[in-house]
Amino acid sequence: MANIHDVARVAGVSISTVSYALSGKRSIAASTKQRIDQAVLQLDYRANAGARMLKGARTQILALSAPLHAGTHAPAHMAFVLSVVTAARLYDYDVLLLTQDEATVGLRRVARSSLVDGIVLLDVSTADPRTDLVRELGLPATVIGIPNDTAGLTCVDLDFEQAAVLAVRRLVDLGHREIGLIGQAPLVYERGSNFPPRFRDAFLAEAARLGVTVAFTPAAEESAGVRAAVEHVTAALPGMTGLVLHCNEPVQSMVLDVLSQRGISVPNDLSVISACSSFSTDHLNPPLDVIPLPADQSCTRAIELTMAQFAGDAEPHVEYIEPTYVELGSTAPGPHR
Amino acid sequence: MANIHDVARVAGVSISTVSYALSGKRSIAASTKQRIDQAVLQLDYRANAGARMLKGARTQILALSAPLHAGTHAPAHMAFVLSVVTAARLYDYDVLLLTQDEATVGLRRVARSSLVDGIVLLDVSTADPRTDLVRELGLPATVIGIPNDTAGLTCVDLDFEQAAVLAVRRLVDLGHREIGLIGQAPLVYERGSNFPPRFRDAFLAEAARLGVTVAFTPAAEESAGVRAAVEHVTAALPGMTGLVLHCNEPVQSMVLDVLSQRGISVPNDLSVISACSSFSTDHLNPPLDVIPLPADQSCTRAIELTMAQFAGDAEPHVEYIEPTYVELGSTAPGPHR
DNA sequence: TCGTGCCGTCGAAACGTTTCGAAATGCGAT
DNA sequence: ATCGCATTTCGAAACGTTTCGACGGCACGA
Numbered sequence: 234m235a236n237i238h239d240v241a242r243v244a245g246v247s248i249s250t251v252s253y254a255l256s257g258k259r260s261i262a263a264s265t266k267q268r269i270d271q272a273v274l275q276l277d278y279r280a281n282a283g284a285r286m287l288k289g290a291r292t293q294i295l296a297l298s299a300p301l302h303a304g305t306h307a308p309a310h311m312a313f314v315l316s317v318v319t320a321a322r323l324y325d326y327d328v329l330l331l332t333q334d335e336a337t338v339g340l341r342r343v344a345r346s347s348l349v350d351g352i353v354l355l356d357v358s359t360a361d362p363r364t365d366l367v368r369e370l371g372l373p374a375t376v377i378g379i380p381n382d383t384a385g386l387t388c389v390d391l392d393f394e395q396a397a398v399l400a401v402r403r404l405v406d407l408g409h410r411e412i413g414l415i416g417q418a419p420l421v422y423e424r425g426s427n428f429p430p431r432f433r434d435a436f437l438a439e440a441a442r443l444g445v446t447v448a449f450t451p452a453a454e455e456s457a458g459v460r461a462a463v464e465h466v467t468a469a470l471p472g473m474t475g476l477v478l479h480c481n482e483p484v485q486s487m488v489l490d491v492l493s494q495r496g497i498s499v500p501n502d503l504s505v506i507s508a509c510s511s512f513s514t515d516h517l518n519p520p521l522d523v524i525p526l527p528a529d530q531s532c533t534r535a536i537e538l539t540m541a542q543f544a545g546d547a548e549p550h551v552e553y554i555e556p557t558y559v560e561l562g563s564t565a566p567g568p569h570r
Numbered sequence: 571m572a573n574i575h576d577v578a579r580v581a582g583v584s585i586s587t588v589s590y591a592l593s594g595k596r597s598i599a600a601s602t603k604q605r606i607d608q609a610v611l612q613l614d615y616r617a618n619a620g621a622r623m624l625k626g627a628r629t630q631i632l633a634l635s636a637p638l639h640a641g642t643h644a645p646a647h648m649a650f651v652l653s654v655v656t657a658a659r660l661y662d663y664d665v666l667l668l669t670q671d672e673a674t675v676g677l678r679r680v681a682r683s684s685l686v687d688g689i690v691l692l693d694v695s696t697a698d699p700r701t702d703l704v705r706e707l708g709l710p711a712t713v714i715g716i717p718n719d720t721a722g723l724t725c726v727d728l729d730f731e732q733a734a735v736l737a738v739r740r741l742v743d744l745g746h747r748e749i750g751l752i753g754q755a756p757l758v759y760e761r762g763s764n765f766p767p768r769f770r771d772a773f774l775a776e777a778a779r780l781g782v783t784v785a786f787t788p789a790a791e792e793s794a795g796v797r798a799a800v801e802h803v804t805a806a807l808p809g810m811t812g813l814v815l816h817c818n819e820p821v822q823s824m825v826l827d828v829l830s831q832r833g834i835s836v837p838n839d840l841s842v843i844s845a846c847s848s849f850s851t852d853h854l855n856p857p858l859d860v861i862p863l864p865a866d867q868s869c870t871r872a873i874e875l876t877m878a879q880f881a882g883d884a885e886p887h888v889e890y891i892e893p894t895y896v897e898l899g900s901t902a903p904g905p906h907r
Numbered sequence: 908t909c910g911t912g913c914c915g916t917c918g919a920a921a922c923g924t925t926t927c928g929a930a931a932t933g934c935g936a937t
Numbered sequence: 938a939t940c941g942c943a944t945t946t947c948g949a950a951a952c953g954t955t956t957c958g959a960c961g962g963c964a965c966g967a
Binding site for chain 2: 922923924925926927
């Protein structure tokens with residue numbers, strides 16, 4: 234493997250000249266730069282990562298702590314991982330993937346050995362040991378999701394509270410007064426995942442504020458669980474004309490199946506909204522109005538915030554991404570319009 | 571951050587003693603080792619990754635080239651990624667994740683800068699540019715999947731050919747003589763993914779060898795595509811009593827729905843086998859006999875093979891993982907039994 | 908003609924580790 | 938008492954880069 238000495242020799246200059254030519258940190262004569270560039274090309278030279286790490290401040294590697302929990306929708310999880318990796322590359326950063334138990338213990342390892350410049354945390358729970366670890370390590374870090382204690386942390390996430398408000402208002406504005414909410418699998422709430430209760434609580438609060446009747450139920454992921462969930466909300470709200478789904482795609486699809494089997498027509502009999510779905514609802518039947526959960530936006534912003542910490546101009550803070558409402562025809566005026 | 575000099579000072583020895591004590595490459599007096607261990611603990615010392623990379627041969631990092639293609643089932647993809655990461659950790663290796671276009675260009679970058687010791691390739695196509703790149707780079711590498719040209723490569727994968735044979739024989743042994751095969755989405759075949767045609771061709775060949783009638787069709791992932799696929803095989807084989815599904819979970823589930831809607835009972839009217847599914851078929855209705863695609867086995871073996879290349883005792887070769895057949899009651903004797 | 912300052916380049920130190928060769932020590936055998 | 942050997946420890950070089958300080962040459966103004 235060619236090193237900087239080889240390049241210097243071929244270009245007929247000293248290694249420091251090569252280094253400056255490549256980093257651009259000092260001015261170099263155009264003719265010299267050209268010779269160096271050519272030597273680099275000829276030798277297919279790339280600076281040794283270890284040496285750069287050792288000497289320079291930067292490793293150009295980020296740790297991505299991404300445990301995949303039971304109940305987490307794998308495609309959505311994947312979308313976040315891919316978005317982080319893609320966004321990091323825009324700043325010439327590579328991503329070291331830490332999963333499962335390594336998401337915590339590996340984080341300490343790679344941070345203490347100065348393998349990474351910064352950290353991105355995915356899928357934090359309300360009280361996540363990784364947040365304390367991040368505080369302890371003192372490395373630039375960004376959390377995607379909002380844990381209970383955000384002190385000293387930089388966090389970014391969709392504004393799930395605002396998303397819930399958006400969903401409730403939409404249905405209320407259309408004249409619906411009895412609204413159901415089908416949530417994630419029960420174990421997702423039990424495990425302490427951060428966003429499901431954020432959505433649920435804001436949903437219930439906004440409904441109460443507007444004086445509409447609501448029923449919430451989680452939905453286990455198998456078809457029996459989905460069936461039970463639909464039964465639960467319809468039993469609790471016999472006059473239900475609006476339904477919000479804060480659950481993953483397969484469950485959404487199953488809910489629509491169950492509704493269709495029961496002869497309930499969307500949106501004629503029931504207005505349905507998909508809340509915080511990572512993917513398009515186009516393929517659902519019918520396509521659902523959706524408040525998207527934009528993985529790429531969250532992740533891009535997370536990387537930006539991490540880079541800002543490198544630059545030193547960033548205080549720890551929590552940043553919310555504004556939700557949007559996409560109409561696809563699954564809502565219609567209700568009885569109180 | 572504490573370095574080896576700090577540890578040496580605290581333990582009252584020289585840095586080389588510390589290094590040898592930690593690596594175990596020379597014998598160290600028990601009492602000295604104990605003092606060093608204590609100093610390490612006290613300072614929470616971890617060897618600087620950059621320095622170790624620079625000096626030592628090893629970076630303890632593997633590149634995982636894992637492009638996620640359209641039509642690839644994200645949960646299955648995720649399962650492979652997780653398995654690779656987990657297996658790598660058993661050998662004290664971390665994993666740098668390269669996705670999408672970075673799966674190719676990033677591979678060159680990280681390899682040329684000596685950031686990684688080895689490479690694992692996921693989801694190779696029949697003629698994949700990454701295989702040439704790997705040959706060029708000359709780093710230890712293992713391919714999960716079998717490209718057309720395996721010269722000079724170390725490859726490992728489920729023996730899809732044998733899996734197809736297993737499926738055909740099972741049905742034939744049970745007395746079925748007209749057998750359908752529903753495959754992956756059409757674009758998966760068009761793109762040149764390596765395993766779908768491997769399975770299909772071996773399936774057709776074994777069926778021909780045994781003199782049974784078969785019909786194959788790919789299945790697009792939406793419900794219309796699945797419906798069309800089922801129609802296609804039933805139309806082609808009016809007397810079909812056996813069906814093999816080489817497609818992802820959602821499609822399998824949809825196929826079963828369509829069959830049930832058509833009043834076709836499994837296994838009474840039709841024996842169904844799920845081929846090369848990464849996940850349990852327990853939640854399907856009914857659970858399907860399955861020839862599992864064991865992500866963890868392939869990935870564990872891939873890592874072992876990569877480590878063997880580090881050790882120098884490994885010739886490039888192709889290794890197949892023996893498929894197994896799991897009975898779950900979705901097959902029954904056919905008319906020719 | 909002689910300073911003065913800028914531009915382009917160079918030499919050398921430093922980063923933290925691993926590892927080679929050798930020194931120091933203790934011990935038994937001669 | 939001396940030698941040789943084994944055990945334990947140490948000093949120093951080397952890995953490839955970045956970066957600081959410095960130096961030579963040149964143009965400019967005095």
